[in-house]
Amino acid sequence: MKTVNLRYQYPDYYSADELINLDDDVAEELIAEHKYIKSHIQRMHRSKTFLIDPADMWGVEFSYTHDDPAVIIEMADEHCRLCQALSSLPDVQRRRIEAHYLHKKSQKSIAADEKVTKGSVSLSISRGLAAMRKIMEDPHNGANRFCQCG
Secondary structure, X not given: OEEEEHHHHOOOOOOOOOEEEEOHHHHHHHHHXXXXXXXXXXXXXXXXXXXXXXHHHHOOOOOOOOOOHHHHHHHHHHHHHHHHHHHOOXXXXXXXXXXXXXXXOOHHHHHHHHOOOHHHHHHHHHHHHHHHHHXXXXXXXXXXXXXXXX
């Protein structure tokens, strides 16, 4: 049996020390998961990469917890505009951007899978991101609050 401090594992939920006894293998798995998440977040900050959809990282539904409804609406609008921008791209650009940013595939491996050069994949991704940026910056591109994206 190992003693685990839940305040260390879940600082958002526990403000005081909460010690529990767990079987060795369960405790090791809990600690390993916590270390993995912390190291992943550090890697993201170091490389300045951020997920478009946090649910993709753990494969579970992700909910934002904010008290301000205006923030929630703004985040939902931003998410829908991002989905609209991505879906407005030609299939090749959309597929390559999804593979590179959402599925974390290298441009080289995308090129090998599609039997094209790495340069064409890189150019396609760059042009797709530029097109998405224009759509996202367009003040007349209002997000549909009832969009069915994601």
